[in-house]
Each structure stands twice: as C-alpha cells, then as structure tokens.
Amino acid sequence: MTRPSSRPRDRGIPEATVARLPVYLRALHGLTDRGVPTVSSEELAAAAGVNSAKLRKDLSHLGSYGTRGVGYDVEYLIYQISRELGLTQDWAVAIVGAGNLGRALANYGGFVSRGFRIAALLDVQESLVGAEVAGLRVEHSDQLEAVVRQRRVSIGVIATSAAGAQTVCDRFVSAGVTSILNFAPVVLNVPEGVDVRKVDLSIELQILAFHEQRKAAGALGPDWNVSVEPPPAPPERVGGRIPVDAVDAAEEEGR
Amino acid sequence: MTRPSSRPRDRGIPEATVARLPVYLRALHGLTDRGVPTVSSEELAAAAGVNSAKLRKDLSHLGSYGTRGVGYDVEYLIYQISRELGLTQDWAVAIVGAGNLGRALANYGGFVSRGFRIAALLDVQESLVGAEVAGLRVEHSDQLEAVVRQRRVSIGVIATSAAGAQTVCDRFVSAGVTSILNFAPVVLNVPEGVDVRKVDLSIELQILAFHEQRKAAGALGPDWNVSVEPPPAPPERVGGRIPVDAVDAAEEEGR
DNA sequence: GATTGTGAAGAATTTCACAGCC
C-alpha cells in the first residue's frame, strides 16, 4: 500500500535513524543556547559525533528541511525533529523502584525537561513509601494500576531488582502501558505490540572489556588468551538432559 | 591475509555479535542456577530474546562449541563466552560522580560480580568525600590520575553532570584509560583508540515516545500530527549566519 | 561557491534453509 506521494516523506523512518534523532536534537539545543541560528550538516554532524552524509540521509527521511548552500535553520529543525519524535505532547512516566537508581532517574533533570513528566515514583518497600524525592512522594507499588489509569501513564520505567522486574512489567502491560524502559538485568517477556527498551550497565561494561582485551591482545602475540586457566570441563557428554520447558509457567508464546 | 585455519575461529567477531554475547551469558547463568546442563539453540535463544538462527550464527563466530543433535553444554559455553569477552581476568573500574547515579552504580551487585571490581568512587564535591558507599570511601576527584595509575584502572565510568563530563573524560584519557562508559548526556570527544559507550536515559525515552506516538497514530488517520501547534517560525531566511567556530570556548556550560 | 538531498554502491546484519553430524 504505497501512498501516491501526496506527502513528501515516507512515514517509515528507519530504526537506526530514529535512534539518532534524539542525539541531533540535543546538539541542536546546544546550538540555540549559544544563539546559533543556522547550521550546516557538517557542523551538526560533528557536534553529534556522526558523519555528515549519514546526518543528511537521516534528516531527509523527515522531509526537506534544509536550504542548499546554506544549511538548516536550527529552531525549525528542532521543531521538526521534536514533532517527529512525539515530543510536542508530553508523556507521563511512572518509575517503579525508588532505590538509588529510581531516585537518580527521578532527579535527572533532562528527564523532565522536554516532553516527559514523572507522574509517579513507586516502591514495594514500606520504609520508602511517603519519602519525598524530587518533589514527588514515593507511593506504594500496590497503586501501580490505579496510578497508570488515573494519570494516563504511557511509559513505564522499571528500576527494581531483577527479581521483581517481570512482575512489574506484567502489571504495567495489563494496566495498558505499551512502552517500557527496563533497567533491571533481565530479558522481559511481553506480548506483541509492547515496546521494551533495555539499559544494562553490565552489558555495556562487558562490551568495553571485550575491546579492551583486544587492545591488550595486540601487544602480545595471537593465541595469548588461550587456556589462561585449565580448560574447564571439556564438553563431557553424559546424562540425559533436562528440557527447559517449565520456563515461564505462564502459557505465553510459540513461534 | 587469511590464516591457514590452524585456529577454528576468525578473531574478527562482528560488533553486533559482541553486543549480544553478554545477553547470552546472562541467560546461561540463569540456566546453571536452575541446574540445567545442556541447552539447544532454540531454548537459549528464547531465554535471550533473539531468534535461534542468529544465536547459532553468533556462537559460530567463537568456534564450534555445540553438539549436533544435542545442543550446547551450559558450563562450557559460559566459559567460552566469558573468555571471549575477557571476563576471565578482572577489570578495575573507577566511577566519577557519587551522586544518586554513581551510588546506584557502586551498589549495583551485578556490576561487581563477574569480572569487574570497583576500584574507586570519586567526586568533586567536598561534602561527599569520605562518605562510605558500598564499602568504598568516596575520594576527591583530584585523585583521579593517581588512582588510575596505582590501581591499574582500565575502565572509567562517568556519572557526573553534563558540564563536568568532558573534563573528566580528558583526564581519564590522559591518565591512560582507553575504555569509558558515559552516563552524562553529552557527546564526548576522544582521540582515536579510546572506546566510549554511552548510556542515555533521555534518548531511550525519546525512542519509546516515537514508537508510542506511532501506535497512537494508527488509531487516528494519517497526517494526525500535522500542525498540532502553529507551524513555528517557517524557515525564515534572513540574517547572515554565525559560524560555529567558537565552539569550545574553554568554559563549560551545559543545559 | 556552498551545501543539501539522493541514487547507487558497498558493508554489515539478519534470516532462510539445508547439509552434515551426533
């Protein structure tokens, strides 16, 4: 089903582009703060840490908002990107977990700034309930469904331990939340149509470790990391194996 | 230059694969905890939230560690992935910024567990120096270089405000750190050879908002979000533009 | 003269589908 081109842009923006738009937006805000009215793709690309051809291709997916020979009007581009990202409306966010991480998130200024509003901060732990964090009172997790419905929460943030995360996720989903940002180190199971994004500290560290190791490896010969320890349990093939079927117990899923 | 295949695996593992290995590793740890000795690509893929062909292709880059008709030995695969990621040695990590986020990171259990050790927690703010967090004493940021050298820090974590991040980064780099994990909402400038990974809350939220908006858009007609507000300053093309050269201007400043 | 917007080439990644092995 292709539209007859009444509209200059194709609404299907590549995922990779979507992931960079927020970066451009931040760079553009930096430019307005400095009073810069216009910027070339080269300059903006440098500020955003990408290559300029990529920037231009990305922006071209939104429409033709630049001027050849001149560049992009900073304010105008900010508006267009914001609109594309849906930041011209504001989104109510609920954070579950009021530990250090949840509090850090609640206090994070940039969080609230453009388009997002923290509607609730919840925790199971009684001793935290009632505490004030970033101008909000911590509420009990029991209130999750009520809060989501009454305050029109559309994005749920999970800042609990790994153990509690799936339960919180299920409750968000059944209360109607379809966008979840997960900080707990688990893979969440969600039905079709729900978006989950994951932020995982230890994964990032492990990726860095991999590259760091490679750099070190260059200095030594190849094969430098072969059997630094006794090759542990060679694939000993013996007993019958236990199927992993009782995994979720919940009925979910097939392929 | 292709090696004569003395070694089963090519050392050039695709970046996309590297980013998934930690996820597999976590799923595998979950399986050992439940006493599962062997797992098929289908099962492991489900636990990791990816498709099984992708999983097999990823693992094939490390070598041939499965058994046809059977699957993968969980322990053995854990070892192989850990080794590939460089987790058989341990990495000293220094965290700069002892605010809520820095404290959350220091307390994060999974952080310390496999392969990583927090060697220092630093902050500029005098009132925080000396406080105890997760069994560590907060030290003054002045000590950064000394700490990096004395404690062989190889991964630096930046959990400061946006304003301070580049300075901290520069200091890490000049002290010899070549892997940096950045939580501050800025694009860091680093010389060639230094790896930076970025974790950015507001970017993740914006990506979610984009998709959330799309879901809502489906319910309404197309063009639903066109001019929800007066189309702001149409690209008015007037004054000469100011070049973006005075960019760094020495002083910090953020938003 | 400068800079955008974009076809086309190239690279990387994902997925398919099946030969090969246990």
Add this chain to the structure above:
DNA sequence: GGCTGTGAAATTCTTCACAATC
C-alpha cells in the same frame, strides 16, 4: 530424529559522489 553450523539470499544500514538548488 534432532540439532548445529553455514553458505546464500534478503534486508538494513552506511558511505560515496554528484546533480540540483540556493
């Protein structure tokens, strides 16, 4: 019979390079 490992196809993403436009 079941499951891995992998060529080949399909898809997505990046980069090049230049015509179109201001």
